[in-house]
Amino acid sequence: MTGIYDEAHDLGHPSMSAALEQEALDLLVEDATRSISTCESVNELDVLASTLRGKDAPLILARRSLGQVTDEAERKAAGARVGAAMDLVASALEARRGVLQERERRALLEADRLDLSEVVLDAVRLPVRRGHTHLVAQTRAALEDVFVAMGFEVAEGPEVETDWYNFEALNIPPGHPARDMYDTMYLDLGIPETALLRTHTSPTQIHLLEKAVAEGSLPVHAVMPGRCYRLDTPDARHLPVFHQIEGLVVDRDITFGDLAGVIETFTSAYFGPDIHSRLRPAYFPFTEPSAEFEITCTICRGEGCRTCSRTGWIELGGCGMVDPAVFDAVGIDPAKYSGFAFGFGIDRCAQMRHGIADMRALIENDLRFVRQF
C-alpha cells in the first residue's frame, strides 16, 4: 500500500526494522483511518476490515517482523507500539461501523414510512376545503360567552318534552289561548303523558328549578340555549326548526331593575356599544309582569327604516318576573325567592347582527352564503 514497508524491509535497522518505529506506525494508523472514513457502507467497511487484517496488511507485516528484533526489551517495547497501533485501527473500524449501521437503519425506516399527509381531492380534483361551524352555532357560542362573562351558567334541556314541562308548569293549562301560538309536532311515545317537540326553551327553566329544589342548590343563574320546533311556514323571519336562548335568575330580592340591567348589558356587549334595549309591556303566562324587549334597529342604527317599520327598534324576545304560579309548580316559596326570565331567538340574533335579509338562507346550505361567516 504505502511505500513505508518496502522501505522498512529494505532499510533494515541494526536491531529492528524501521516499520516498528513510532513514527512509521503513526503513519500506518493515519493511513488506515483515512481509508476507514471514506467507507460509505457497512459492506464496503467489511471488505476494508478484512484487508487491514489480511496477511499482507502493513500492520500485520510489522507485527510479524517483531520476531526479528533480537533485543528482548526492544522487542517488548515495539510489540506494545504495534499493539497500540492495531487497537487504534480496530476502534476506528468500530466507530465507523456504528455510524454506518445507524445511517442504514434510518434509510430503511425512511423507505418504510407511510405518507399519511396525502391531500384529499374533491370531485373536480381540487384539495377539499376545511369546513367551519355554522353561523347559528357560532352565534350560540358568542351569546353563551357574553352570559358566562356576566356570571351565568349554561344548561341544556331535552328537545322532546311532555305537556307538563312545555305548557302546564309554565302556567299554560289545557285550552289556554296562549297554546295557539305554540303549535308543534305531537309524538306517540306510548307513555301516559302527552309528548311533543318543545316549542320554546322555557321548559328548561322547569327542569332546572326542579333540580335545584331537589338538591337544595338555589339560587339559579343560568342560560339555556337549544333547538325548538313550531308548525310555522318558513318565511323571511320564521323557521319551523329554530333556536332560542332562555335566561333564568332565581335568587333573593331580585327586581325588575335587575332584569332591565341584564338585558341592557347583554345588548351592548353582543351587538355593540351603540345598540340599546327597551322593554314594552306584554303578556306571557309564565311571567308577571311581562315585557317584550326591543333593541336599536341594527340596520339603520335607530334612524328608522323599512326593516323596523320606521320605529328605530326591533323586537328580540320576551321577558318578565317569574310568575308565582311557576314557583308553585316546582315548589318554591315566592315569599322567599323572586326571579326573572327571558328568552329570544338565536337565529334572529344572527339575522340582526349580520344583516341577513331572509332567515331561510340559514338552512339552505348554499355554500356562497355559508362561507361568508
Ligand code: DAH
Ligand atoms: N318562551 C317564549 C316564547 O318562545 C319567550 C319568553 C318570553 C321566554 C318571556 C321567557 C320569558 O323566559 O320570560 O315565545
